Structures are given as structure tokens and as C-alpha cells.
Amino acid sequence: VPPARDRLRIAIQKSGRLADPARALLASCGLSWRESRDRLFCYGETLPVDLLLVRDDDIPGLIADGVCDLGVVGRNVLAEQGADRAANDRPAAFREWRSLGFGSCRLALAVPEGWAWQGPAQLAGMRIATSYPALLSRWLAEQGVAAEVVLLSGSVEIAPRLGQADAVCDIVSSGATLAANQLKPVATMFESEAVLAGPVAELDAVRGELAALLLRRLDGVLRMRHSKLLLFQAPRAVLPSLLPLLPDAEAPTVMQVDGADELALQALCHGAVTWQRLEELKRAGARGLMVLPVEGMLA
Numbered sequence: 001v002p003p004a005r006d007r008l009r010i011a012i013q014k015s016g017r018l019a020d021p022a023r024a025l026l027a028s029c030g031l032s033w034r035e036s037r038d039r040l041f042c043y044g045e046t047l048p049v050d051l052l053l054v055r056d057d058d059i060p061g062l063i064a065d066g067v068c069d070l071g072v073v074g075r076n077v078l079a080e081q082g083a084d085r086a087a088n089d090r091p092a093a094f095r096e097w098r099s100l101g102f103g104s105c106r107l108a109l110a111v112p113e114g115w116a117w118q119g120p121a122q123l124a125g126m127r128i129a130t131s132y133p134a135l136l137s138r139w140l141a142e143q144g145v146a147a148e149v150v151l152l153s154g155s156v157e158i159a160p161r162l163g164q165a166d167a168v169c170d171i172v173s174s175g176a177t178l179a180a181n182q183l184k185p186v187a188t189m190f191e192s193e194a195v196l197a198g199p200v201a202e203l204d205a206v207r208g209e210l211a212a213l214l215l216r217r218l219d220g221v222l223r224m225r226h227s228k229l230l231l232f233q234a235p236r237a238v239l240p241s242l243l244p245l246l247p248d249a250e251a252p253t254v255m256q257v258d259g260a261d262e263l264a265l266q267a268l269c270h271g272a273v274t275w276q277r278l279e280e281l282k283r284a285g286a287r288g289l290m291v292l293p294v295e296g297m298l299a
């Protein structure tokens with residue numbers, strides 16, 4: 001039994017697509033770290049929250065084993081390892097706690113460009129190369145198709161050209177890699193983005209408190225990520241024509257300046273505050289429009 005920990009430990013990707021955005025997101029929750037020389041472990045300074053820098057594939061297992069409490073990982077990796085556990089009758093040990101809004105991609109079935117795609121039934125008896133055997137097998141079963149799953153740990157998209165497989169099941173974002181290998185995506189099996197993963201079981205009291213604190217901050221950051229604070233002035237008389245231009249705003253704060261007719265307003269807008277919107281507000285009588293980013297919010 002490992003000794004009880006009184007610090008929270010979060011696993012993130014050491015290098016790769018999710019490494020920098022994961023660290024930036026946690027930093028925006030007020031965490032900072034003193035980096036160790038080998039960059040495997042980062043000791044938390046502002047809060048007792050440490051980072052473990054690992055391969056993304058290791059993150060679900062680290063959570064399952066209790067080595068880490070939380071992790072930032074692609075939903076694709078989490079779901080693959082979850083489906084693998086389920087297929088082997090092992091209990092669920094990790095789950096998605098929050099979706100984080102970056103690292104979006106999808107797990108897609110791709111076939112040679114020359115194929116006339118008629119549907120999954122066409123895959124019967126074919127060989128499909130993938131690094132996601134559990135998700136692919138589950139999808140094939142759902143489609144009622146018997147095909148051979150060829151497990152490759154990398155470079156899945158060249159398998160058809162090498163004669164190793166007839167089709168592939170791989171992560172796609174722009175589709176450029178597929179196109180470069182004369183493949184075309186024909187079905188989406190799974191939509192993915194980066195997620196905060198945590199255990200299914202509850203954390204102990206100390207780490208549970210830390211995790212709850214972090215989640216409250218994270219929710220504030222995620223909610224405010226696209227929000228702006230809009231400050232402006234306007235004569236009271238034009239207010240009725242301004243408010244319809246702010247449908248995504250919380251009820252604005254209205255302050256009186258220079259007597260009863262001149263108002264200063266502040267509105268928290270959750271949608272995009274574009275130049276076009278500012279120009280519309282100005283035409284409707286607003287002046288001194290100022291747009292401010294929102295760094296955090298505690299509800």
C-alpha cells in the first residue's frame with residue numbers, strides 16, 4: 001500500500017499536442033511549479049498540486065493505479081483504455097470529469113481514395129489497421145460487421161500502401177495526413193477533445209478538497225474563456241435600443257453619471273464581441289466602448 005499523499009498529483013503529457021495547452025490551463029487556475037531537472041515531476045508552489053509529465057497513453061493507468069489523482073488526456077485515449085477494460089471485464093477505474101475545449105479531433109474510418117464507399121457492410125472480411133483496437137472492435141460489433149483488426153502503434157495511415165491492411169481507423173483533425181496517403185475518411189466513430197480525467201472512486205478528504213478547489217477554478221476559467229467585459233457610456237434614452245444588441249450578456253450593471261441622463265454600463269458578454277458589434281452599439285448611441293478580457297470567475 002503506497003503511503004497516503006497529502007498533495008494532489010496531476011498527470012499531463014510530457015511533450016506533444018496537449019502538453020502546452022494543458023499546462024497553460026492549469027496555470028490559469030493559479031497553479032505554478034518549480035520544475036525538476038529531469039522534467040518528470042514538477043513540484044507545485046502556490047498550491048500542493050504537483051505535475052507528473054508522462055506519455056499520454058500512460059495517464060489512464062496512472063489514475064487507475066492511484067499514482068496520479070487527475071490527468072489531462074485525449075478522450076480518445078481515455079475511451080480506448082476504458083473500452084479495453086470493459087472488454088476484459090475489469091471494473092471502470094477512471095472517467096471524464098470535464099471536457100476542456102482544446103485538442104479536438106475525431107476517430108475516423110478511412111479507406112483508399114479509389115473505393116466507392118457504400119457503408120460499413122463493405123468492411124466484412126477486410127483488415128483494418130488502428131491504434132484503437134477496443135474502440136474499433138466495439139464499433140464493428142455495433143455495425144454487425146466481422147473484420148480483422150490489425151494493431152499498429154504508429155504510422156497507421158501507411159498500412160494500406162504497405163499491404164498490411166485494407167483500411168485504417170485513426171485520429172483525424174484536418175484530414176491532411178490521410179490525403180497525403182491517398183486515403184479518405186468515410187465514417188466518424190468518435191468525437192474527441194482533451195478532457196480532465198479522474199478516478200471513479202472518491203479521493204480521500206485532503207486530496208478531494210484540493211480537487212474540488214481546482215474544479216471550481218477550472219469551471220470559472222472554462223466558463224469565462226470566451227467571455228468579455230464590455231464597458232461603455234450612453235444617454236439613458238437609447239438604453240432600449242442598446243440592450244437588444246447584447247442578447248448574450250448578463251444583466252448589465254447601470255451606473256448614473258453626470259446627472260440622470262448619462263449612464264455608464266458594464267456588461268459581461270458570453271458570446272464573441274466583434275468589431276461589428278461594437279460598431280452597431282456605437283450607431284445605437286453607445287460611446288467610449290471598451291472590451292476587457294476576463295481572467296477568472298468564481299460563481
Ligand code: ATP
Nearest residue numbers: 013016017018055056057074103104105171172173
Ligand atoms: P505521447 O508521446 O505522449 O504518447 P502521442 O504521439 O501519442 O504522444 P500526440 O500526437 O501529441 O500524442 O496527440 C495527443 C492527443 O492530441 C491525441 O490523443 C488526440 O486526443 C489529440 N489530437 C488532436 N489532433 C490530433 C491529430 N491530428 N492527430 C493526433 N492526435 C490529435
Ligand code: MG
Nearest residue numbers: 055056057058
Ligand atoms: Mg501516445
